[in-house]
Amino acid sequence: MRRTAVLTLAAALGAGVLSASAAQAETAALRSVMFVGNNWDGTATIVDAVTHEPLRTIDTIPDRDARMTEILTHPDKLAFYLAINQGVGEGHDQYTDDMFSTPDGTLVAVSRPSFADVVGIDLATGSIVWRFPMEGYRADHMAVSPDGTRLLVSDSTANKVHELDLRTGVKLREFASGDTPHESNYTRDGSRIFHASIGRVYTPVDRPELGVAYDTEKGERVFQIVDNATFAVTERWDMGKELAEAGYLGMSSAVRPMAIAPDERYVYLQVSFFHGFVEFDTQAPDPTVTYPGEPTVGAVTRVVPLPDRTNGMPREQYLLDSAHHGIAIDRTGTTLCVAGTMDDYAALVDRASGRYSILDVGAKPYWATDGPSGDECWVSISGDDRVAVLDYATGQQVATVPVGDHPQRVRPGVITEDALAS
Template identity: 50%
Template sequence: MPSPRLSRPHPRTRRGRVRGRVGGSLAAALAVLAALGGGVTAAPAAADAGGLREVMFVGNNWDGTAEVIASRGDFGRIGRVNVIPDREERMREIYLDPLKLAFFLGVRSGPGEGHDQFVDDMYATPDGSSMVVSRPSFADVVSVDLRTGRINWRFPVAGYRSDHMAVSPDGTRVAVSASTANTVHVLDIVSGRQLGSFKTGDKPHENVFTSDGLLWNMSIGEVTTALDAPWLDWTKGDRKITVVDANTFRTVRVIDMRERLDAFGRGDLSDAVRPLVFTPDEKKLYFQVSFLNGFLEYDIAADRITRLKALPGNPATNPDRTTWVNDSRHHGLSMSPDGTKLCVAGTMDDYATVVDRATLQEGPLVEASKPYWATVSGDGRSCVISESGADRVTAIDFATGRRIATVGVGDHPQRVRLAHVPADWTGPTAR
């Protein structure tokens, strides 16, 4: 397939960005499972039993807000949550501690691209009463009451930055990466009490619970340095997949993807595993790595990489990989519930596309401004991507690969997760 016709210069900073504005427990558990990816069947209806409504949370990272939108149909806006109501208190703590201040400014100048990072990831509690949010710049996880907008509990992570999260299949536990401490904390989602933790490689990133009682963590190493030449890859740190028992938090397996890439004959690729998704039977996983415009397929039982899919590059993309945000090239991957289609966010190439899993043939390249995440709609029919460069989310039909809806959100949307809120909810009453 020829290179995509996407001629718009890539937005790098807020100034250069396109500021587009286009306009009960079973159901909750199913939504949590669907949000984990891996082809889990989505909840069957937007209006649920038990007084809950299925929605999507969209984390507006630079705003410090989370948009709540419909999980299907027109994906229309429902409400917005301020996830930093305690901002003044947190900032006071930071400015009184020189080390905290140094890391706070480091997040701003590094992964934040000149901005503070106030929301990385978010999930709902099983009863739909609260939103649990990881806040990188504040190095914590908080629970925000969806009715009042007030904080229920706060958990400061080890080190100085919180990152990606995952929720257990039963919706009762949340795992969060403490990226500067090489640690994953597992918390009770209702109380915020730590249930356990485990060590990882350098800079833990994505977390995924699987149905066999395991918790997977992918460490990506250092992604904010300019030492991005392939021969300097060794400077990025110890990157690996750490798999632990989700109840005891004991390590059951460590996967060194460098060894697997070498065996596959692609030792030139980075072994920093970024977003990934499991097949419905959890026998294979598909994953993106730093600097690659494409993804790889890994057979879990055979413990080997089996296929690589290279996707088209955008001629307008700056070929200097030191300019790519946080070592990303493509960052965002989801799978249709039946396991037949993959949806890929081509972050630095400004498009998203649906790929047939059997043939690895991509569909139409849907123009998108710095798409940073991909998930699955509540009805399982669409891939939903966040366009961080245009402050909107876009739904792409899995069957046709075409855009079907776009809705404006807040500043720099990244993570998008399925969730539940009270059926009559339109936003917190306290502002």
């Protein structure tokens, strides 16, 4: 009798309910995770985004032998490979930089600086599905479109950003950057892209007292907004000049990581050598415009210093010019999370007042990003091979997760339960 009633009810509800049930089953098969890129290992640790439990480690360089053969037989590629190892990599190869998964949780794209490429890796089998080589000699940060279909990757030495189809790795478009393109971020609706270049952070000329020589050696460093429909650069600023106009002289033009406020008007920027961050209003009228071609809007509204705990360390010893490298903002837009790279701390900063609390998380924090809920900040502790999870509401560290050698980028994503079990 009970079975008959169930069948009758199913027939009455019809195909719409069955479709909804199928969709729910598909959703239930996905696990919300954080991908942690272990740069020097050539691996990525997959961590449960809710329980903070390490679930699995994947190999991001299964084709290492083939890539090394290619590098060793091309003198130009070998020269850059060695330079990356000794310079940017601090004596290590850079195998795993950035990662984003497809919405169905079956594939993850990984940028690999030392191999100058991006690969799509099947999460069930670990095999490489597609590979996109850079036009230049190093791959860096990436970004994924809000719908999860398109991928941006910075081509460090080609001074451009490629747009790829995340599922296939096919190139779709590109836009120009300054010297050493770095981070990109989409707006929530995907209509715009915030992008910055950092210049030649590996050069030894690190003091502004050198004047023209310093500026020339570091190259063009810009912060820009790109229209996603046309890929045209709609606004472009030299942040060093913007800071000088606001009364902050001698600060770098190199914009490092950034955090975009929920209103997408204010952006919080880290710049080279500065312990703290800059608040930039992208819509403020610019009264200093003197000739055609300059941005008509945009102004520095605040500079928030944080403690310098380097005890007089020379600027030349800062890691790739970074005082701080990693900044995120919670879902409410009230608290910023800062990775104090050279200071060995993470800071939670009240956005309105600038008041902060310092957490001694370990050696060389190198990235900060929100978890899927926006209530937690995940900070990679690259010197200690672990990740710290901070609770925005309580201001406390709620978890520490052991990972691989030299974790850098941490990104939220999904993986199917089948792929996890395979």
